Amino acid sequence: MLFQAVLKRILIGFATLFVVSIIIFLGTSLLPGDVAEIILGQMATPESLAALREKLGMNHPPHTRYLLWLGNLLSGDLGMSKAGSGAGTIGTEISVMIAPRLVNTLRLAGMVALISIPLAMSLGLLASMYPGSRIDRTITFTTLSIISIPDFLVAMILVMIFAVQLGWLPSIAYMSGNETGWQLIRALLMPTLTLVTIVSAQIIRMTRATILNIMSSPYIEMAILKGVPRKRIILRHSLLNTIGPIVNVIALNLAWLIGGVVIVETVFAYPGLAKLMIDGVQTRDLPLVQACAMIFCGTYVVLIMIADMASIISNPRLRHPK
Amino acid sequence: MAPLLEVDNLKIDARKDDGSLTPIVKGVSFNVKPGEVLALIGESGSGKTTIALSALGYTKPGLEFTSGEVRLHGQDVISMPSEEKRLMRGQKVAYLAQSAAATFNPAMTIGEQVTESAIIHGQLLKEDAENRAKELYRALELPEPERLGKRYPHQVSGGQLQRLMAAMALCGNPDLLVLDEPTTALDVTTQIEVLKAFKSVIKQEGSAAIYVTHDLSVVAQIADEIVVLYAGEVQEHGSAEQVVSTPNHDYTRRLMNAVRPPPAAGHGDKIEKSNNEVPVLELKNIFAGYGKIRDGTANISVLENINIKISKGQTVGVIGESGCGKSTMARVMSGLLPASKGNVLLRGENLKPDLKNRSRSELQKIQFVFQMADTALNPRQRIDQILGRPLEFYLELRGGEKRKRIAELLEMVELPQDFAGRYPDELSGGQKQRINLARALAASPEILLCDEVISALDTIVGANIIELLKQLRKNTGVSFVFISHDLSTVASFADHIVVLYAGKVVDQGTVDEVLSPPYHPYTRLLISSVPELRVGWLEESVDEIEELSLKRDQGFIN
Numbered sequence: 001m002l003f004q005a006v007l008k009r010i011l012i013g014f015a016t017l018f019v020v021s022i023i024i025f026l027g028t029s030l031l032p033g034d035v036a037e038i039i040l041g042q043m044a045t046p047e048s049l050a051a052l053r054e055k056l057g058m059n060h061p062p063h064t065r066y067l068l069w070l071g072n073l074l075s076g077d078l079g080m081s082k083a084g085s086g087a088g089t090i091g092t093e094i095s096v097m098i099a100p101r102l103v104n105t106l107r108l109a110g111m112v113a114l115i116s117i118p119l120a121m122s123l124g125l126l127a128s129m130y131p132g133s134r135i136d137r138t139i140t141f142t143t144l145s146i147i148s149i150p151d152f153l154v155a156m157i158l159v160m161i162f163a164v165q166l167g168w169l170p171s172i173a174y175m176s177g178n179e180t181g182w183q184l185i186r187a188l189l190m191p192t193l194t195l196v197t198i199v200s201a202q203i204i205r206m207t208r209a210t211i212l213n214i215m216s217s218p219y220i221e222m223a224i225l226k227g228v229p230r231k232r233i234i235l236r237h238s239l240l241n242t243i244g245p246i247v248n249v250i251a252l253n254l255a256w257l258i259g260g261v262v263i264v265e266t267v268f269a270y271p272g273l274a275k276l277m278i279d280g281v282q283t284r285d286l287p288l289v290q291a292c293a294m295i296f297c298g299t300y301v302v303l304i305m306i307a308d309m310a311s312i313i314s315n316p317r318l319r320h321p322k
Numbered sequence: 323m324a325p326l327l328e329v330d331n332l333k334i335d336a337r338k339d340d341g342s343l344t345p346i347v348k349g350v351s352f353n354v355k356p357g358e359v360l361a362l363i364g365e366s367g368s369g370k371t372t373i374a375l376s377a378l379g380y381t382k383p384g385l386e387f388t389s390g391e392v393r394l395h396g397q398d399v400i401s402m403p404s405e406e407k408r409l410m411r412g413q414k415v416a417y418l419a420q421s422a423a424a425t426f427n428p429a430m431t432i433g434e435q436v437t438e439s440a441i442i443h444g445q446l447l448k449e450d451a452e453n454r455a456k457e458l459y460r461a462l463e464l465p466e467p468e469r470l471g472k473r474y475p476h477q478v479s480g481g482q483l484q485r486l487m488a489a490m491a492l493c494g495n496p497d498l499l500v501l502d503e504p505t506t507a508l509d510v511t512t513q514i515e516v517l518k519a520f521k522s523v524i525k526q527e528g529s530a531a532i533y534v535t536h537d538l539s540v541v542a543q544i545a546d547e548i549v550v551l552y553a554g555e556v557q558e559h560g561s562a563e564q565v566v567s568t569p570n571h572d573y574t575r576r577l578m579n580a581v582r583p584p585p586a587a588g589h590g591d592k593i594e595k596s597n598n599e600v601p602v603l604e605l606k607n608i609f610a611g612y613g614k615i616r617d618g619t620a621n622i623s624v625l626e627n628i629n630i631k632i633s634k635g636q637t638v639g640v641i642g643e644s645g646c647g648k649s650t651m652a653r654v655m656s657g658l659l660p661a662s663k664g665n666v667l668l669r670g671e672n673l674k675p676d677l678k679n680r681s682r683s684e685l686q687k688i689q690f691v692f693q694m695a696d697t698a699l700n701p702r703q704r705i706d707q708i709l710g711r712p713l714e715f716y717l718e719l720r721g722g723e724k725r726k727r728i729a730e731l732l733e734m735v736e737l738p739q740d741f742a743g744r745y746p747d748e749l750s751g752g753q754k755q756r757i758n759l760a761r762a763l764a765a766s767p768e769i770l771l772c773d774e775v776i777s778a779l780d781t782i783v784g785a786n787i788i789e790l791l792k793q794l795r796k797n798t799g800v801s802f803v804f805i806s807h808d809l810s811t812v813a814s815f816a817d818h819i820v821v822l823y824a825g826k827v828v829d830q831g832t833v834d835e836v837l838s839p840p841y842h843p844y845t846r847l848l849i850s851s852v853p854e855l856r857v858g859w860l861e862e863s864v865d866e867i868e869e870l871s872l873k874r875d876q877g878f879i880n
Contacts, residue, residue, distance in 0.1 A: 216383075218424040225378055226439040226490075227411035240429040316429050316474045 001321040005312050013305040020297045021073070025066050028286045028293075073294065079287040094291050097276065102295070105273040109257035111188055112195040117250060120200040124207025129234060131212060139204060146201040155194045155267040162190065173268040191268045195261060199253045206249040207242070214238040244311030251307035259296030324396075325353035326530050327377055327498055332390035334372055334381060334554075346385060347372055348554040354498065354547075359524060359531045361541040361562070363577070364551035365780040366751070373551070374500045374534045376400065378415050379407045394498070412439035416491035420503040422483035426475035432486055433471025440494040451493060458489040461526065462519045480644070481512035485519050492527055499524065499531040505540060509643040509807055510851040511874075514867055517543060517853075517860065536780055538581055539853035542566045543860040550574050563857050578855065580785040585813035585849050586837055600670045601631040602801050603655060603688070603769050608664035610654045618663035624650045625825045628664070632769065632818075637795060637802040639816030639833075641809055641848065647825040648805045652771045655803065656690045686716040689767035693774040695754035698761075699746040705732075705757055706742040712764040731760040734797070735790060752783035756790065763794065769801045776811065788815055809848050813837060821845050823874075843873055 036052040037044055053059055060068070072079060078094040127139040146154065163171035173187045214220065215238060223233045262274035277292035279285075312318055334347040347369040354360045362370040372385060376392045379399035391398045394414060399407065411417075416439070419425040426435060436458075437451035446454060452471060459467035462485040475483060484504060491499055504520065505513040521544055524531055535541055541548055541562065548565040550558040550573065558571040569575050608628040613621025624647045632638050642648050653659035655666060657677030666673040668687060674680050692698040699708055709728045713719040719727055728742055735756040746754055755775060762770055772791070776784035788811065795802060806812050812819060819836040821829040821844060829842035836845055847870035850863055 218419060218421065219427040222417070222419060222425045223427070223438075225375075225380060225411055225417040227408045227413060228438065228442060229408065232442070237427055237430070241427070314429070317476050320474045320477060 002312070002318045005318050006309060009305060009308050009312060013301055016301050017298060020301065021070060021294065022066070024290055024293045024297065025069060028290050029062065069290070073291075078291040081285055081288050094288055097288065098273065098291060098295070101271060101273045101276045104271055105258060108188060108191055108195070108261075108270065108272060109254065111192045112199060112257055113254055115192070116196045116200040116203065116253075119196070120203035121207055121246070123200070124204040125211065125234065127204065127208045128211035128215065129230070136208075140208070143201040143204045146197055147205070150263075151194070151198055151261075152263045152267055154197055155191075155264055158190065158194050158197070159267075162193070171268075173270045191264055191270050194264055194268075195257060199257065202253055203246070203249055207246055210242045210245045211238055214241050240314060243314040247310040248304075248307040251303040255296075255300040255303045258299040326356045326358075326395065327354040327532075328391070328393040328396075329353070329373065329376070330391045330393065332373065332376060332392060333388045334369070334376065334385055335388045336385050343386070343388070345388075346554050347376075349390065350551070350554070350556055351390075352547075352549050352556070352559060354530050354532060356497070356530050357528050358546045359533055359544055360547040360549060361533045361535060361545035362549050362551060363535060363538060363541055365536055365782065367553070368551040369554040370534045370536075370551050371502055374502055374532050375417070377498060377500050377532060378411050378417060380411075409443065412496070413443040413445060413494050414496055415498045415500060416494065416496040418487050418491050418499065418501045418504050421507055422487045423475070423480060423507075425487060426483060428475055430474075431471065432473050432475060432478070436471065436486065436490045436493055439490070443494060445494050455489060455493055458492055458523070459486075461523050462486075462489055463515075464489075481508055481516055484508060484512075484516050488516075488520055488523060492523060492529070495527070496529055499529055500534070501531055502534045503536070504533075506535065506537065510809070510853075511643060511847060511867070511871060513540070514851050514853070514860070514864070515871075518864055520544065521860065537853075538566070538577055538781075539855045539859075542855055542857050543853055550577070566855060566857060576782060580781040581855055583810065583814070584852055584854055585809040599633060601667070602634050602636075602669060603632040603803075604665075604667040604670075605630045605651075605655070606665040606667060608651075608654055608661045608666070610650055610659060610661040610664075612659075615662045620662045623662075623825065625654065625661075628827055630820055630827070630830070632801050632803065634768070635795070635799045635801055636818055637804055637816045638818045638820060639812030640803060640805045640820045640822060641807065641812050642822035643807060646822040648807075648822055649773055650825075651822070652690065652773050652803060652805055655769075656688055656771055657685075658690075682716065686765045687768045689762035689765050689770055691758055691762045691770060691772045691775050693777060695751070695758040696746075698758050699754060701746050703745075704742070705744055705746070705749075708746075708757065708761055709742075709764050712761060716765045727764070731764055734763065734794065735760045750783075751779055752786065755779060755783075755787055759787075759790070759794070763798065763800070767800060769803065771803045771805070773805045774807070775804075777806065777808070784811075791815060809852055821848070843870060846870060847874055 036049050036058065040048055040052060058065070069079070076095075078098065081092050081094050081097055123139055127136040130136050149157075159171045162169045169186065169190050171190065173189075173191050211234065215234075220233060220237060223237050228237065259274055261272065262278055264270070265272040265275045266278075273292060273295065277289060277296075280288035280292060329350060329352050332347055332350045333345065335343040336346050337343055350369070350373055352360065362374060364370045372381065375381060376387070377394070377399070379392070379402055381387065387400045390400075392400055394410070399410060399415075402410070426432070433452065433455060436455045437446075437448070440446040440451045440454070441448055445451075455471055456467045459470050464470055464482055464485055470478070470486075478486065484507075487504070501520070505516050508516060517540065533541065533545055545562045548558075548560060548562050549556055550565065550571065552573050557573045558565060558569065560570070565574060566578075569578060605628050608625055609618060609620070609623065610625040610628075611620025611623040615621075628651060630638065640648050640651060650659060654661045654675075657666075657673070657675065657680055660675035660677075666675065668684060673684060677685070706725075706728050709731055710724055713724050713727055717727075729739055732739055732741055737753060737756055737760075741749070741753070741757075746757070749757065759770075759775070775791075776787050779787060791802065791804075792815065794800065802816075804812060804816055813833055817833055819830065819833055820827055821836065821842065823844050829836055829845045836842075837849065841849065847867065850867050850870065853859060
């Protein structure tokens with residue numbers, strides 16, 4: 001039963017990715033203008049446009065173009081960038097453009113996750129252990145305030161404090177690609193701090209709410225009436241039942257770290273993947289936009305799938321069928 | 323003998339949102355001697371659970387001890403520091419909750435939960451605790467005692483879980499057990515097994531017990547002393563024998579009167595009818611279940627080959643244990659669950675299996691009254707909106723006509739007119755159930771499907787609803803399908819009984835036919851499992867019941 005549930009979930013994941021790929025392809029096709037016009041720019045004549053479209057395979061019907069694109073994607077070929085390399089030329093390979101950006105993004109997301117997940121879960125746990133106490137109210141108030149503030153403002157406030165007032169850290173996180181060790185950490189510190197603040201706030205609140213919800217259930221009351229110490233009630237009786245919801249919120253936050261942090265990247269001039277996609281939109285570089293979108297959506301689907309697996313596996317009904 | 327527990331002028335208040343206090347328990351005193359079983363009996367809201375929990379020095383969130391003492395071995399448990407309370411709980415006083423299904427942690431094994439208290443209090447080492455648990459499983463007649471501890475709560479049945487909770491409470495050898503309605507959620511046949519197990523294990527262990535319930539017949543089987551509570555005050559206190567046979571207080575007598583007589587022939591109302599009339603509703607060779615349907619069989623088959631006829635004005639009582647398919651049958655009739663095979667006929671005309679394909683007038687003829695009025699009534703709609711909706715939808719009544727009909731409906735269910743402007747939250751449980759009935763009647767149906775409509779109500783309130791249903795039947799000529807697990811109720815209200823077991827009709831006929839000898843063995847098991855309101859009944863009947871359950875388990879049906 002467990003195996004079936006997991007298998008079913010994986011199949012659903014693939015189906016979702018397939019649907020997403022269609023939506024991305026259709027969505028980018030709806031954008032105005034086409035690549036041929038952009039590449040040729042000023043030199044465009046009807047004849048040269050037609051010739052280039054023929055060369056780029058843009059005269060095929062949409063479903064053929066979709067299948068070609070999907071086939072290339074599956075074989076790891078993200079295609080060629082069709083803009084930005086000067087008029088008349090066909091640009092660089094997208095994978096070459098994406099690779100360093102993806103490394104940057106993963107590096108930042110990894111740092112944030114490494115710090116915020118243990119931090120947030122402990123703080124959430126702490127708040128839920130003493131509901132209504134001063135610790136709980138401080139944590140609840142702070143996290144709610146942070147969630148209510150837009151992320152760029154959080155970034156600005158931190159810049160104000162650490163770069164302008166204290167002068168400890170650089171206000172931008174420009175990376176040349178050669179940084180190592182301390183330089184790298186120093187460059188990453190400001191965006192990491194910003195994102196840790198935002199991500200932790202959400203995870204703290206969710207952890208607290210989930211644990212409190214479980215704590216009001218009859219089996220916890222029973223544990224209290226059995227004389228089980230409070231620490232054991234939380235760690236043994238409630239934590240296992242909270243895994244599902246908490247892993248879900250963590251997965252959502254991680255997915256956001258990969259694809260949704262464009263504003264924070266912009267504030268710190270950090271060369272991440274989200275910013276590359278926005279650049280692609282500006283230059284109407286559709287293959288680049290499609291590739292980035294597929295990476296973002298793929299991350300979401302995979303992370304949510306992992307989260308669902310965690311709930312499936314932590315569910316005793318599925319782990320131990322009748 | 324010195325009392326084990328002394329409850330001395332105990333007062334408990336509820337704190338409302340605005341900070342004001344409402345008294346819930348108003349100065350209650352009683353004693354429990356070692357080895358004695360004391361029953362706290364009363365309706366919901368009488369404060370019986372609140373009082374029982376005070377023996378553990380615990381109140382539900384929102385409640386506060388205001389004065390009085392609860393002394394265990396002479397020491398007040400209310401003013402005790404919380405660490406001492408924790409050490410006392412589970413070790414000296416153990417609690418058994420009403421719903422074992424909710425009380426067991428779904429993510430932990432049964433064994434860990436049963437032995438937990440004894441181990442953390444340092445009373446037993448892990449291995450000894452596990453052996454003690456196995457001993458208790460055997461004493462409680464649970465299956466596979468060696469392997470049971472490794473299983474998870476969802477892997478055992480409700481009745482077994484209820485007994486496992488007793489094992490959990492008893493594992494640490496407590497001096498006092500607090501049992502909070504431990505058999506209320508069970509079927510009659512299961513209730514007897516659990517009751518018997520509790521009784522023998524309490525005797526064997528020599529522990530004292532507080533037994534909280536609203537069911538006098540159950541109390542008569544297990545208690546030495548009875549305390550009758552009403553609105554947080556003691557009404558009557560005496561030995562079980564005395565309270566049951568010669569109740570002194572008026573309220574106790576009212577409770578006794580609301581207890582329905584044991585099911586027997588001659589109690590049902592008979593309605594004259596001609597036999598050649600076309601039945602209002604008929605089920606013909608119905609098969610139904612859940613999951614994918616293949617070749618007329620559902621993946622999880624629930625009902626098999628059901629044939630039932632319901633004549634005009636007739637009341638058909640459907641009886642069976644939980645999981646036998648009673649509610650599924652009502653869902654098939656109403657079209658909420660399309661049958662996988664067979665026909666539902668309304669006045670001889672075939673009905674579409676699925677509700678979605680039925681015409682509005684067909685829908686109007688069959689109305690459903692759900693068990694929980696709390697969840698069936700939209701809390702954000704006023705009563706006149708709740709009742710007005712079917713009037714508009716089915717009868718196209720508007721304005722003054724609609725208001726007039728709403729007034730009539732309220733009168734029919736014996737509620738004051740000004741209830742039209744209220745919200746469901748402002749009504750009591752019994753009043754909500756009346757509105758629930760009025761909502762179904764608003765459609766002017768020919769058949770009312772009542773699914774366990776009084777199961778969630780107190781004895782006295784439930785008895786009043788039955789009286790109301792009898793009135794409605796007389797005044798409206800509507801046919802009733804009355805589903806219940808309580809044979810006494812069905813016997814006193816229906817004129818035709820259908821006995822369901824494991825999705826099949828095992829017995830059906832008029833009340834007198836079904837409830838007079840020769841009985842079908844399963845019907846006889848159901849009849850003999852209904853506790854009688856007298857001391858000593860359990861001991862006398864237990865052998866017969868066991869023999870009959872054995873026959874059932876061996877499958878007399880096939």
